Amino acid sequence: MSLPIPLRRSGSPTLQDQIYRFIRDHILSGAYRVETQLPSTRELADSLKVSRNTVMLAYEWLTSEGYIETRRGAGTFVCRVIPDAMLSPVTEDRKPPRAEPDLARPALAYPFEAPALSLRGPQRPQFDFAYGRLDPRQFPIRIWRQLASGALAQAERALTEYGEQAGSPSLRQAIGEHLATTRGVVAPPEQIIITAGAQEALNIICRLLVRDGSEVVVEDPTYAAAASIFESYGASLTPIPLDESGIMTDHLAEARASLLYTTPSHQFPTGMVMSLERRRALLAWAEHANAYVVEDDYDSEIIYDRPPIAALAALDQSRRVIYVGSFSKVIGGGLRLGFLVVPPELARPAVAVKSLLSYGQPWLEQATLDAFIRQDSFRSHLRRVRTLYRARRDAVLQAIPACFGNDATLTGQDSGLHVLCTLPDNLPEAGAVAEAAAGVGVGLYTPRRAGARSFSAAPNALRQFVIGYAALTPQEIAGAFGRVSKLLRG
Numbered sequence: 001m002s003l004p005i006p007l008r009r010s011g012s013p014t015l016q017d018q019i020y021r022f023i024r025d026h027i028l029s030g031a032y033r034v035e036t037q038l039p040s041t042r043e044l045a046d047s048l049k050v051s052r053n054t055v056m057l058a059y060e061w062l063t064s065e066g067y068i069e070t071r072r073g074a075g076t077f078v079c080r081v082i083p084d085a086m087l088s089p090v091t092e093d094r095k096p097p098r099a100e101p102d103l104a105r106p107a108l109a110y111p112f113e114a115p116a117l118s119l120r121g122p123q124r125p126q127f128d129f130a131y132g133r134l135d136p137r138q139f140p141i142r143i144w145r146q147l148a149s150g151a152l153a154q155a156e157r158a159l160t161e162y163g164e165q166a167g168s169p170s171l172r173q174a175i176g177e178h179l180a181t182t183r184g185v186v187a188p189p190e191q192i193i194i195t196a197g198a199q200e201a202l203n204i205i206c207r208l209l210v211r212d213g214s215e216v217v218v219e220d221p222t223y224a225a226a227a228s229i230f231e232s233y234g235a236s237l238t239p240i241p242l243d244e245s246g247i248m249t250d251h252l253a254e255a256r257a258s259l260l261y262t263t264p265s266h267q268f269p270t271g272m273v274m275s276l277e278r279r280r281a282l283l284a285w286a287e288h289a290n291a292y293v294v295e296d297d298y299d300s301e302i303i304y305d306r307p308p309i310a311a312l313a314a315l316d317q318s319r320r321v322i323y324v325g326s327f328s329k330v331i332g333g334g335l336r337l338g339f340l341v342v343p344p345e346l347a348r349p350a351v352a353v354k355s356l357l358s359y360g361q362p363w364l365e366q367a368t369l370d371a372f373i374r375q376d377s378f379r380s381h382l383r384r385v386r387t388l389y390r391a392r393r394d395a396v397l398q399a400i401p402a403c404f405g406n407d408a409t410l411t412g413q414d415s416g417l418h419v420l421c422t423l424p425d426n427l428p429e430a431g432a433v434a435e436a437a438a439g440v441g442v443g444l445y446t447p448r449r450a451g452a453r454s455f456s457a458a459p460n461a462l463r464q465f466v467i468g469y470a471a472l473t474p475q476e477i478a479g480a481f482g483r484v485s486k487l488l489r490g
């Protein structure tokens with residue numbers, strides 16, 4: 001038995017990604033019905049002339065996401081129960097485009113679906129450890145309403161005329177002052193551009209520096225959204241492995257990239273912090289290779305058990321770091337506010353790209369955030385949420401050994417809003433635990449489902465969860481893991 005998967009053998013996406021997507025898309029479109037038997041990993045690997053490991057990895061992703069299941073002695077089958085979240089865009093009246101449309105249409109340059117950011121409405125589990133979700137009860141709504149209404153009262157022409165394409169000068173200055181004290185990054189407002197989150201900042205960087213065939217180095221594993229953005233501009237990705245000090249800079253010698261993307265302060269998804277030595281080695285490589293380094297500093301304001309570490313951009317003598325900041329983790333993703341700090345020579349081209357994209361960010365959100373930072377409300381908000389999230393993090397640290405046993409390991413717990421948990425060998429794989437947990441109202445997510453992309457078959461990859469705890473109280477966290485614990489022991 002075989003599957004007609006047209007594989008592109010060089011560049012990205014990887015072979016396992018292509019196999020995964022082909023099968024997933026055929027299941028979602030109804031082409032492979034429930035109970036359809038798939039070829040064994042050996043058969044498929046032989047027929048596609050790829051390694052068995054590649055197929056196994058693709059099957060493991062499909063299994064962990066609930067698309068397929070392997071029955072001992074019988075084979076691999078399309079699942080009886082496809083996860084609701086996956087089915088939602090494929091209801092009867094909103095079927096995805098068929099592989100062979102009735103009428104010819106121009107081929108799309110980007111034919112993929114938007115990733116599900118998190119489950120909504122009744123699909124959301126009662127206790128949801130989805131990464132990236134904050135607690136709506138903690139949004140500073142009273143002060144935000146007051147500041148927004150104050151800004152509106154003084155809007156004058158701000159809403160009827162275009163503002164500066166780089167963003168509000170006052171907000172850029174406020175961000176610059178905040179960054180200098182908290183992250184050691186010194187930049188004049190002319191080098192700061194306000195963006196629609198880190199997401200748009202990465203798109204601007206790509207528009208400036210990535211073209212078809214450009215090599216971009218990423219950490220392995222990395223933030224899937226960033227990898228997809230680079231690929232959407234035609235980049236070919238070079239994944240570099242990590243160890244406990246961060247990206248293994250020794251492996252960079254071969255890289256011919258002009259761009260490297262990293263999350264040094266709290267690696268996504270592992271949560272590791274890049275050592276000072278590695279930071280220096282990375283900057284030395286960038287200088288030697290004549291490359292830019294993109295530092296995604298998405299959650300560095302939230303630290304618990306260690307002093308803040310200066311940003312990579314603060315160490316950068318040769319001005320090769322492009323710093324990406326976001327307010328999604330500290331205030332909320334719905335704001336869609338972030339920023340770029342670029343080296344001086346990129347400032348004008350970056351503003352030109354921002355102008356191409358949108359002519360600048362909406363005025364009201366910028367004015368409100370500006371007042372929020374200037375009135376010191378931001379600092380007190382940060383103090384408050386750090387204490388709150390620390391208690392939630394502590395609840396996770398307590399619940400994990402009780403639920404998964406003392407051999408479960410955690411990384412990344414010193415800061416941020418998630419930890420990476422690796423299950424011990426005596427428990428089922430993470431995908432199976434997540435499926436069972438969903439049945440008792442607990443949402444647990446494998447790294448892939450939490451927005452990470454892995455390029456290699458790491459031995460632990462199928463035993464891991466990214467646990468996002470920001471939206472749940474310590475009591476809810478204890479209750480949720482109590483339910484999972486009962487399941488595992490029951």
Ligand SMILES: Cc1ncc(COP(=O)(O)O)c(C=O)c1O
Nearest residue numbers: 132197198199223268298326328
């Ligand atoms: C690694 C990483 N970068 C950036 C972001 C924030 O993205 P945005 O500012 O577009 O919401 C996230 C949020 O999930 C993230 O995990």
